[in-house]
Amino acid sequence: MTDAPGAVSGPTPSAAAEDDRRPGTVDLLGAIAYGALTAFERLAQDGAAAPSLADKVTLATIAGAQVDHLRRVRGRLTELGVDLTAAMTPFHRAFDDYHAHTRPRDWLEGLMWVYVGSGFADDFYAEVAVHVDDATRTLVDEVLTDAGQDDFVVRHVRTGIEADPRVAGRLALWGRRLVGEALSQAQRVVVDRAGLTALLMGGGGVDVVAVNRTLSRLVENHAARMRRLGLQP
Amino acid sequence: MTDAPGAVSGPTPSAAAEDDRRPGTVDLLGAIAYGALTAFERLAQDGAAAPSLADKVTLATIAGAQVDHLRRVRGRLTELGVDLTAAMTPFHRAFDDYHAHTRPRDWLEGLMWVYVGSGFADDFYAEVAVHVDDATRTLVDEVLTDAGQDDFVVRHVRTGIEADPRVAGRLALWGRRLVGEALSQAQRVVVDRAGLTALLMGGGGVDVVAVNRTLSRLVENHAARMRRLGLQP
Numbered sequence: 066m067t068d069a070p071g072a073v074s075g076p077t078p079s080a081a082a083e084d085d086r087r088p089g090t091v092d093l094l095g096a097i098a099y100g101a102l103t104a105f106e107r108l109a110q111d112g113a114a115a116p117s118l119a120d121k122v123t124l125a126t127i128a129g130a131q132v133d134h135l136r137r138v139r140g141r142l143t144e145l146g147v148d149l150t151a152a153m154t155p156f157h158r159a160f161d162d163y164h165a166h167t168r169p170r171d172w173l174e175g176l177m178w179v180y181v182g183s184g185f186a187d188d189f190y191a192e193v194a195v196h197v198d199d200a201t202r203t204l205v206d207e208v209l210t211d212a213g214q215d216d217f218v219v220r221h222v223r224t225g226i227e228a229d230p231r232v233a234g235r236l237a238l239w240g241r242r243l244v245g246e247a248l249s250q251a252q253r254v255v256v257d258r259a260g261l262t263a264l265l266m267g268g269g270g271v272d273v274v275a276v277n278r279t280l281s282r283l284v285e286n287h288a289a290r291m292r293r294l295g296l297q298p
Numbered sequence: 299m300t301d302a303p304g305a306v307s308g309p310t311p312s313a314a315a316e317d318d319r320r321p322g323t324v325d326l327l328g329a330i331a332y333g334a335l336t337a338f339e340r341l342a343q344d345g346a347a348a349p350s351l352a353d354k355v356t357l358a359t360i361a362g363a364q365v366d367h368l369r370r371v372r373g374r375l376t377e378l379g380v381d382l383t384a385a386m387t388p389f390h391r392a393f394d395d396y397h398a399h400t401r402p403r404d405w406l407e408g409l410m411w412v413y414v415g416s417g418f419a420d421d422f423y424a425e426v427a428v429h430v431d432d433a434t435r436t437l438v439d440e441v442l443t444d445a446g447q448d449d450f451v452v453r454h455v456r457t458g459i460e461a462d463p464r465v466a467g468r469l470a471l472w473g474r475r476l477v478g479e480a481l482s483q484a485q486r487v488v489v490d491r492a493g494l495t496a497l498l499m500g501g502g503g504v505d506v507v508a509v510n511r512t513l514s515r516l517v518e519n520h521a522a523r524m525r526r527l528g529l530q531p
Contacts, residue, residue: 105358109342118383118390122368125338129365132358139355150351157351 083198085268088260090197091145093190095152096254096261097208098138100186102153103160104179105131108214111175120221127214134208141204155258159250166246173225173232174239177294180218181243184290188283189251196264215293222294237296244287248280316431318501321493323430324378326423328385329487329494330441331371333419335386336393337412338364341447344408353454360447367441374437388491392483399479406458406465407472410527413451414476417523421516422484422498429497448523455527470529477520481513 105128112124139149163182169175187209194205226233255262255276262271265279288298338361345357372382396415402408420442427438459466488495488509495504498512521531 102354102358105361106342106346109339109361110346113339113343118386121335122372122382125335125365125368128338128342129362129369132362132365135355135358136362149355153351 086197086264087145089193089258089262089264090201091142091147091152092155092258092261093193093197093205093264094138094142094145094147094201095149095154096156096186097190097205098135098142098149099153099156099160100183101131101134101138101208103164104128104183105135107164107175107179111169111172111179114172114175116172123213123217127217137204137208141201144200156254159254163246163250167243173222173236176218176221177236177239178243180215180290180294181240181287182247183214185244185247185251185283185287188286192279192282193261193265196267215290219293222296226295233296236294237291237298240287240291240294240296240298244284247287248284251280251283319430319497320378322426322491322495322497323434324375324380324385325388325491325494326426326430326438326497327371327375327378327380327434328382328387329389329419330423330438331368331375331382332386332389332393333416334364334367334371334441336397337361337416338368340397340408340412344402344405344412347405347408349405356446356450360450363446370437370441374434377433389487392487396479396483400476406455406469409451409454410469410472411476413448413523413527414473414520415480416447418477418480418484418516418520421519425512425515426494426497429500448526452526455529459528466529469527470524470531473520473524473527473529473531477517480520481517484513484516 108124108128108131112121112128115121115124142149142152167178167182169178190205191209194202194209197205222236226236255265259271262276266272266275269275291298341357341361341364345354345361348354348357375382375385400411400415402411423438424442427435427442430438455469459469488498492504495509499505499508502508524531
């Protein structure tokens with residue numbers, strides 16, 4: 066089919082907006098999926114070290130919820146015609162480096178790893194999700210709903226500090242280390258993934274001031290999470 | 299309330315049968331739950347060592363199905379008024395010893411660990427489940443349905459043998475070691491858990507000949523699974 070002279074060619078404006086958002090949307094879903102897989106692996110490892118059978122069951126349940134998120138994100142990617150592993154691949158390095166640079170030395174550090182890392186990442190996704198299509202946003206809102214892990218971590222860390230107040234200093238340092246590494250990986254993603262960053266900026270131009278303002282919000286949320294643990298941010 | 303002279307006292311015959319089956323039913327559900335938790339942990343560890351991202355996703359999905367089984371068995375135990383961890387506790391030793399005595403040395407041995415162990419255990423549960431109440435039997439039938447893991451393991455082991463035929467001998471030995479350990483733990487459970495064993499015998503008396511006949515059937519099924527892998531049983 067050829068266009069008649071004067072005919073409107075190209076996609077309609079709304080379809081064009083959809084196309085603009087597509088790379089960032091696929092990136093968002095890929096990052097959530099790889100993050101869910103990473104959290105699943107860590108939660109399963111934490112479960113193996115859990116002090117009681119009830120804790121093992123709880124951690125297995127939370128880990129299972131991550132697999133459910135992965136399955137649902139895969140479903141949305143399939144609707145968009147994108148392969149799950151292809152969407153996840155750009156995020157290997159950020160997540161695996163976070164993983165490699167922050168090795169928990171005990172059970173409480175392992176719990177904080179998930180709490181701090183997932184909390185930070187989920188806030189990042191929530192900022193991006195404001196600007197995606199409705200179907201994707203609904204899905205993201207649902208999978209970002211806390212599967213009960215925050216209460217579980219808060220309870221265990223607070224109990225751990227009560228039992229031995231000296232651990233508070235070490236865990237506070239650990240929290241700063243975790244968020245520092247998360248920030249560093251987020252910066253890398255912002256630089257590497259132009260589509261995602263454009264979405265994060267609401268489709269406007271990307272500038273370092275706006276990016277930094279977003280990251281500052283994430284750090285403030287992190288500080289609130291640390292205080293909930295009874296720890297100095 | 300006191301019984302009038304001559305009144306029928308005690309439960310009705312069918313309620314009495316229900317009561318007789320209750321300890322074994324709770325044991326069956328506890329064993330399935332603890333087995334699911336154990337399989338979840340092993341699958342998550344195998345996933346961490348998986349050669350490709352697609353394999354990681356598949357193993358995470360299969361591990362997630364184990365968590366779903368755990369959740370559903372917990373639901374049935376709650377209906378029966380039994381706490382999940384209380385029901386699982388009698389089976390720690392058998393599963394943990396199986397775990398401790400059979401440490402996979404690589405990815406293929408890890409896959410076979412789940413395939414042989416879950417296959418054997420599921421056959422055992424299926425023999426018991428013939429004799430439980432309808433609601434429990436329906437649940438057990440559903441959770442014993444293979445979540446796709448058998449095909450996954452068969453494909454990987456066959457590919458591994460094609461790539462290096464020398465591994466076939468080592469894996470065949472490994473399969474024998476696994477089923478030997480599984481038999482040893484099954485024998486222990488049969489001796490320790492009278493209610494479960496009575497169910498396994500269909501409510502009739504327990505004798506060593508009948509027990510051994512059951513275990514022989516399990517070994518025959520194991521041999522068929524090994525042949526499916528392309529391995530000498």
